[in-house]
Amino acid sequence: MKFADEFRDADLARSLGARITAEAGAKHWKIMEVCGGHTHTIFKYGIEDLLPSNVELVHGPGCPVCVIPMGRLDDGIALARDHDVIFTCFGDLMRVPGSDGSLLDAKAAGADVRMVYSPLDSLKIARENPDKQVVFYAIGFETTAPSTALTLLRARAEGLRNFFVFCNHVTIIPPMKAILDSPDLRLDGFLGPGHVSTVVGVRPYEFVTRTYGKPVVVVGFEPLDILQGVHMVIRQVLEGRCEVENQYTRVVHDDGNPKALEVLAKVFKLRPHFEWRGLGFISQSALELNDDFADFDAERVFTVPGIRVADPKSCQCGEVLKGVLKPWECKVFGTACTPETPIGTCMVSSEGACAAYYNFGRFSRARDRERVLTKGEAEPVAVTPIAVRAG
């Protein structure tokens, strides 16, 4: 664990936080982290506590679970329920509510739904159950798409006839563009997705700087990576630069991973359009299997209802994703839309901006935080390690 600990050093974090505070000045900054993995790190380590209140992180559309539209989820549930298949998916998808229950509910009702950690696990299940049809519900950006592609190549090489992929892979650039095209955009820059960039490299983001004049810094997933990324965005703006910078050089090469890109090209093609929760239909924003792999394509082999469930009109996820509205400013926030009964993408995953605000908002307000971070009157603070540090 030594490797990771280096990137979690609290002293370095504090001094970086202080530098950001000094350089950010009085301007109100809005910086979007595109990737759900970054959002997770931000919450897990409480990174917002280290930033001044005028540096705001806007949680972007890069949570693969959150962006799956309800219709695609309903299709998956129908597939699991109606076709006597072994349905496999990543664990975090199982709880996401469709229009009539989740995959967990389908499982409770008798469907064979299994959690896997990798598409290769699904392949293994297919190998071990030759008399059953096994479906893998593939989700994720360019980060996870290569592993699905490799699994399909292996399935073909092994001659497996009972393994299928329900493909919901999406690509990162189109939703970024959709957000940038919004007339009411109020972002100062982007923290680019580190893992996606290991595959696609940093060049695909050049249009953000060239066409839209917003800086991009590709960052890693440790807390210090994120703080450094924020600092680099602010520096660019202050120095009048607008570039794609790579903070995550220990992993990301400018040209990405040519082998992974080659595999993607072999197995997938772009869909003409794909629906995103909260953002609507975005053209050429998702992948489907090439005709070569039609026999493995669950959408072509099985009849799925092809359900389209429109985002409720009242839902303002798009505005929240664009940083135009704060979660609490949405019309349905906290009334019709709660973590138990989410309407929009931002409430679905615990990492979504609205769910995070719903759960932690009261606490994250500075005056409440003050009360718990500083010494209270009633506490015998001297005895605990926390108090020693907080005091």
Add this chain to the structure above:
Amino acid sequence: MTEAPRPGSGAAVKAAALRIADPEQRVLERIAEIRKRKPLLRETAITMSHGAGGKASHTLTGAVFASILDNPVLAEMGDQAVLAVPGLEGARIAITTDSFVVSPLFFAGGDIGELAINGTVNDLAVGGAAPLAVSAAFILEEGLEIELLRRVVTSMRRAADAAGISVVTGDTKVVPRGKADQLFITTTGVGLVAVPGRLGIGRIVAGDAVLLSGAMGDHGATVMLARGDVDLEADALRSDTMALHGLTGAMLDSGVDVHFMRDATRGGVATVLNEIAQQAGLAVAIDEDALPVHDEVRGVAEILGIDPLYIANEGKLVALVAGGDARHALEVMRSRPEGREAEIIGEVRPEPEGMVFIRTGFGGTRVVDMLIGDPLPRIC
């Protein structure tokens, strides 16, 4: 404590004005109200989440069992019920019951038989009860090898001997092949509470220190790897299953003012702390750097993206003691083998009511919610 401002008083007018001026505050207050309401059971069928010990389990328990079987003892929602027995002066009887459906039956550091004894002993112990005896009921699947049953029961015997109790009565049922998975055990334990009223949620006050008796997640991580769901190996990983009545007895005898104890099983330490915060109407603050976790568990958790705070234990307890007694309590815990790796992990704060938060080693803070869903099915 200040009283709510009287309607029409200056303070009330000021508070109302603040709300109008601050729409965000209005939204936050509404959420706080909603959170206080009893959670609604929305599902129409049982899902695995209902057995995971987290939010869904609590919702089910509240909406079905507590509301239908409703009585004052059950309403306390303890791991054990403490009953007055006519004729028994002063002392009280504690009773608890627990079912064990772990898969696989055998894993590094223990097996289902050992869990079935230790789990029930611990539910008594954390209520301040000295265990007296245990009963055991078995549901056996047709075809189960008797040699395997013998191994499990032998291990129950060993655990019972170690805990100084006996299995004094029992029951056996057999179900057709496929109607159960090998073997399920239910144990019921009876214990004696010598000094009633010493422990209880109601005794917790702001300023109490929160102690954890040892490293988190050993059991859950071990079982998860033993199931082979994930292709990881960690040779040093062992379930922590053990009886804790020696530890609780030592703490209660030490003169430490113990206010409350609970063993952190399903849902992990995070869930226990949330139960405490919610039932006591107080806040719990913990420090990430103070939380004991073995390197193997930390590694497994890191790779799988699971927080050790939510991973199950079978031999760890959370104790809340008077703040001034924290150091003494720690010494007492560490002097016992069960508490060798004990730590003071945090303290109770007056607010925000019902919340648990953690100060990260990185210098930030985050809220620690109850376990939602089910990361590790059937671990006990």
